[in-house]
Amino acid sequence: MSELDELYQEVILDHNKSPRNFREMTHANRKAEGYNPLCGDHVTVFVQLENGVIKDISFQGSGCAISKASASMMTAELKGKNEAVADALFDNVHKMLTGDASDEHVVEKVGKLQILSGVCKFPARVKCASLAWHTVHAALKGEAQPASTE
Amino acid sequence: MRPSVFDVARIREDFPILKEKVHGKPLVYFDNGATSQKPQAVIDALNRYYSAENSNIHRGVHHLSEQATAAYEAARSKIRNFINARADKEIIFVRGTTEAINLVAQSYGRSFLKAGDEIIVSAMEHHSNIVPWQMLCEQVAAKLRVAPINHDGEIVMEEYRRLLNDKTKFVSITHVSNALGTIVPVKEIVALAHERGVPVLLDGAQAVPHLKVDVQEFDCDFYAFSGHKMFGPTGVGVLYGRAGLLEKMPPYQGGGDMISLVTFEKTHYNVLPYKFEAGTPHIAGGIGLGAAIDYLATLNWQDVAAHEHRLLSYATEAFGAIKGLRIIGTAKEKAGVLSFVFDHVHAHDVGTILDQEGVAVRAGHHCAMPVMQRFGVPATARASFAFYNTIDEIDVLVRGLARVLKVFG
DSSP states (O other), X not given: OOHHHHHTOHHHHHHHHSOTTBSOOTTOSEEEEEEETTTTEEEEEEEEEETTEEEEEEEEEEOOHXXXXXXXXXXXXXXXXXXXXXXXXXXXXXXXXXXXXXXXXXXXXXXXXXXXXXXXXXXXGHHHHHHHHHHHHHHHHTOSSOEEOO | OOOSSOOHHHHHHTXXXXXXXXXXXXXXXXXXXXXXXXXXXXXXXXXXXXIIIOOOSSSOOSHHHHXXXXXXXXXXXXXXXXXXXXXXXXXXXXXXXXHHHHHIXXXXXXXXXXXXXXXXXXXXXXXXXXXXXXXXXXXXXXXXXXXXXXXXXXXXXXXXXXXXXXXXXXEEEESBOTTTOXXXXXXXXXXXXXXXXXXXXXXXXXXXXXXXXXXXXXXXXXXXXXXXXXXXXXXXXXXXXXXXXXXXXXXXXXXXXXXXXXXXSOEEEOOTTGGGOOSSOOHHHHHHHHHHHHHHHTSOHHHHHHHHHHHHHHHHHHHHTSTTEEEEOOOSSBOSEEXXXXXXXXXXXXXXXXXXXXXXXXXXXXXXXXXXXXHTOSOEEEXXXXXXXXXXXXXXXHHXXXXXHHHHX
């Protein structure tokens, strides 16, 4: 498979075309905005957190196929998980996307999200894939400033 | 000897980087709006300066310093001639267009604008011709007014005319839009402002590589441009200013070279242009920019314009046949810039896929986020041409776009 085919796999194209949990959430008790100032990608992540568990999660915004698919897959993956699991996943996804070799088993630890591992071959696109993750991180930590990839 | 017909194959020989490969494919460089490539003559000038002439200027009595000073000042004269300024002292070396605009905003603006005054820009400015004015507005409580553009990306002249009023104290407008390619009718813009005695700055960053610039013909008060977009080095640019205005303006930065006498009680500033050139400048850059102008002088400007026009027409027509593609910026008068979007594919994805074909385009908001908002798009992909580009390269781009559509269905 070429690097390009690895980047734009069917699953990613499908999430881009029909993003999951792509809606505003009025009952959210956590919300954060994420912004990639370099390219203008913009995402808002909504979370309904109950006793440390992500009961519901959704997103809205505009961006490229990679950022949209990554956000969509993230919401599908995080729904029902507790904060500690979400944190660990954030770390591992970040490692996978940046090609951090410190943990050679990192790809196995991210489950379905490993479909995004092709991104690390495209340094200019790492920020696209990680934007939603930085944003949900900010939402869960209740940070007042919008998340940024910079 | 200059070829009588524009010989693009021969021109390409002058630019060593055009032989490079990207992802195993020949480089197709369509990101000239971001920065242009450099001819061997410019690279050689930088090399020669550092190998044989390097020295500080305006201060040494030794041979090298005299040589470096002469080369740097010769570059200033070349620039003066290139844009047809009246005198060398009207040519201020800066880091680039951004610094030139900041210089005028801070030096002229803070001295001559006050609370309630108005500054007019257009709706298609680069951030570098918006933010310095917003900063000034905060400092002196002036107001920024924006001349709107129509759906083709042309300034609505009646609206611009209406914005001009007794409170207008400055106009700063792009000559060629980096995001849309629009060539602005600058003579008319300037004339209307001058009817009210309002000075005008033209942002020429995207104009100098494509158009003949004549500051006397435009009658503008300031003209700003960058070396690196016109085949020269990065880190050097030019502010042209009308001598009468520059004389009235205080220095922008303090330091060496911009003074004539310093005591702890009082400092006397140097004469133009040195008053605005504090510290050791980018000497190699200035000399390199002079070499770029020498290189451009070997080309026939009309041949260059005709070739670029052909590239733009060919690409515009080819793009018209691509399903789901929309060109953003359809002004009647355009330089070689094609911004475009797809219905269902984001500009970044377009950029990544084209890169795999060796094609370099810009994808994003082009430092012109208000333009993106005006057209209701988050970003565009942009192919921007230079005279060394070819029709064959446009065919490669079009094939790359077919691949984009294949990936995204």
